[in-house]
Amino acid sequence: MRIFLDTANVDQIKQAAKLGIISGVTTNPSLMSKEAPADYEAAVKEVCSIIPGPVSAEVLVEEAGAMIEQARRISTWAPNIVVKIPATTTGLEATSVLAKENIKINFTLCFSLNQALLGALAGATYVSPFVGRLDDAGHDGMQLVKDIVDVFKHYQLPTQVIAASIRHPQHCVAAAKAGAHIATVPYKVLMQMIHHPLTDIGVTRFLTDWQGVSR
Numbered sequence: 001m002r003i004f005l006d007t008a009n010v011d012q013i014k015q016a017a018k019l020g021i022i023s024g025v026t027t028n029p030s031l032m033s034k035e036a037p038a039d040y041e042a043a044v045k046e047v048c049s050i051i052p053g054p055v056s057a058e059v060l061v062e063e064a065g066a067m068i069e070q071a072r073r074i075s076t077w078a079p080n081i082v083v084k085i086p087a088t089t090t091g092l093e094a095t096s097v098l099a100k101e102n103i104k105i106n107f108t109l110c111f112s113l114n115q116a117l118l119g120a121l122a123g124a125t126y127v128s129p130f131v132g133r134l135d136d137a138g139h140d141g142m143q144l145v146k147d148i149v150d151v152f153k154h155y156q157l158p159t160q161v162i163a164a165s166i167r168h169p170q171h172c173v174a175a176a177k178a179g180a181h182i183a184t185v186p187y188k189v190l191m192q193m194i195h196h197p198l199t200d201i202g203v204t205r206f207l208t209d210w211q212g213v214s215r
Contacts, residue, residue, distance in 0.1 A: 001176045004054070004162065004184035008032045008043065012187040013050050019194075024053035026106070026128075026164065026184040028084065029060060041077060048078035056106045056126075058084035059094075067094035075103045082125060084108045087115040092122050099123025106162065116148045120159035126182070131175070132165035142171070146178035153179070169193045 002023040005016050008031040016022045025047055037043035044057045055078065059070045067090060071083040075098075082104040085091045095105050099122060106126040107119030111134060116127040129148060131141030145163050152159060162182040163175035169192045175183040185193070 001180055002182045003172075003190070004182055005051075005190065006031070006164070006166070006184040006186050008035045008037075008047070009187065010035075010043075010046055010050070013047055016187060016190060017050055019190075022051060022053070024055060024080075024082075024182070024184075025051050026056040026084075026162070028056075028058050028108070044074075044081070045077050048080050052080060054082045054104070054126075055080055056082045056084045056108075058108065059086075062088075062090060064090040064093040064097075067091065068097050071098050071103060071105075072101070082106045084128075085124075087111075087119060087127075092118055095119060095124050096122040099125075107159075108164070110148075111144075113144065113147050113151060116161070117151060120152060120157045124159050126160050126162050128162040128164040128184070130165035131163055131171055132167040134165075135167070141165070142174040142178055145175060145180050149179040149181075 003021055004024040004026050005013060005022050006026045008027045013025060048055045057074050059067045061067055061070055074083050075081050084106045085095050086109045087107055095107055098105055104125040106128055107124035108128040110116045110127050110129045119127045129144050134141035148161050160181035162184055163180040164184050166183055166185045166189055169189060172183050172193060
């Protein structure tokens with residue numbers, strides 16, 4: 001399973017890139033609004049220059065024709081751009097058109113197997129089931145990820161599954177067990193994944209023991 005970083009914060013992306021384990025980045029309008037970029041295009045291009053892997057940038061319109069036009073423009077910003085299209089009727093129409101033009105699509109805000117399957121059939125490169133938001137609503141978000149993975153594998157659909165709306169490290173473990181191709185995680189969760197108190201204790205003990213010997 002690959003790890004994407006779910007943020008629009010350039011400093012976080014730069015720090016995560018140093019670890020050598022980030023394969024891509026996902027952004028959305030909410031994440032972008034937190035950073036308040038003066039220029040959306042420039043902000044996305046900067047992210048694309050830091051991470052060579054797929055970088056998802058979302059359309060900011062709802063009508064199919066407008067989505068298609070904006071997605072075409074976004075796709076020219078960098079060679080590693082993936083355009084995020086919401087799992088709506090107009091989004092499905094836009095995805096089917098754009099996929100035929102070899103524009104990579106992340107079919108996002110998926111909350112059902114039906115939505116994910118339709119996105120895959122329309123030609124989406126990725127589908128993004130939102131685990132945390134489903135859990136918040138009393139559903140089993142990770143079970144949806146597993147169901148999508150199983151169906152795609154059974155029918156040999158090339159679309160990859162991104163476990164999105166990840167809230168904590170255990171979500172990443174569950175996503176890996178469910179067979180998700182990718183988990184896209186906030187920077188805080190990424191840091192929690194590497195941290196373990198027993199590792200900290202072990203490092204301190206090793207260094208203390210060695211200092212005692214080397215005196």
